[in-house]
Amino acid sequence: MESFGENIWTMDGDDVRMFRLLPFSTRMTVIRLESGGIWLHSPVLPTPKRQRAIDALGPVEHLVAPNKIHSLGIQPWKALYPSARVWASPEFSTRHPDITIDTTLADGMETPWNGAISHCVIDGHAVLDEVEFLHKPSKTLIITDFIQKHHVAGEPWIWRGIKQLAGILGKDGGVPLDIKLSIQDKAAMQKSVDTILGWDFENLIIAHGHCVRGGAKEAVSRAFDWITEAQ
Numbered sequence: 156m157e158s159f160g161e162n163i164w165t166m167d168g169d170d171v172r173m174f175r176l177l178p179f180s181t182r183m184t185v186i187r188l189e190s191g192g193i194w195l196h197s198p199v200l201p202t203p204k205r206q207r208a209i210d211a212l213g214p215v216e217h218l219v220a221p222n223k224i225h226s227l228g229i230q231p232w233k234a235l236y237p238s239a240r241v242w243a244s245p246e247f248s249t250r251h252p253d254i255t256i257d258t259t260l261a262d263g264m265e266t267p268w269n270g271a272i273s274h275c276v277i278d279g280h281a282v283l284d285e286v287e288f289l290h291k292p293s294k295t296l297i298i299t300d301f302i303q304k305h306h307v308a309g310e311p312w313i314w315r316g317i318k319q320l321a322g323i324l325g326k327d328g329g330v331p332l333d334i335k336l337s338i339q340d341k342a343a344m345q346k347s348v349d350t351i352l353g354w355d356f357e358n359l360i361i362a363h364g365h366c367v368r369g370g371a372k373e374a375v376s377r378a379f380d381w382i383t384e385a386q
């Protein structure tokens with residue numbers, strides 16, 4: 156596990172294949188709340204080793220599916236910790252009617268973790284219903300798919316080429332091309348991005364690729380520049 160400050164860590168999972176082909180590294184974010192309970196964001200599949208590492212931090216209280224695609228670890232962790240509460244993105248239940256959730260996240264909603272973690276639904280996208288989070292004590296923004304910076308090492312040239320074209324390769328990666336091409340309402344998305352850029356953060360955790368420690372606001376602002384340009 157990698158620490159991003161007091162009470163916040165990341166844990167990498169196994170690689171998955173997008174569209175059954177494209178290799179994606181995966182990562183979950185782990186936050187210990189004031190209650191001592193653990194908040195798992197985009198959980199990777201549990202293994203005995205991963206479970207031991209989480210158990211050492213505290214009891215799992217919350218499981219968060221930040222968008223309708225990131226469903227992988229929700230049920231397996233829920234099976235291990237039946238009392239954990241499942242929070243999911245706006246479209247998650249439509250995509251996964253078989254996965255029981257407790258609460259669908261919405262802007263302005265009160266949560267038991269509001270004191271430490273803010274959330275914002277990215278509005279205006281035709282496909283991706285992503286909720287972004289801010290861990291306030293560590294000034295860390297947590298983004299799932301809207302920003303991707305895939306590792307170059309070990310990738311066959313064909314995947315490197317595709318990721319380069321999609322604008323998601325290396326530390327300079329950003330918002331994937333397919334996301335840029337499927338926006339429904341640019342003004343609405345700009346409003347959501349403005350909310351996020353108004354948050355007080357210095358670090359960025361993403362699910363796929365390189366995270367940013369320090370100076371993340373500039374990197375995030377740059378990643379979303381194209382929305383303003385596109386309007």
Ligand SMILES: [Fe+2]
Nearest residue numbers: 224299300362
């Ligand atoms: Fe993803």
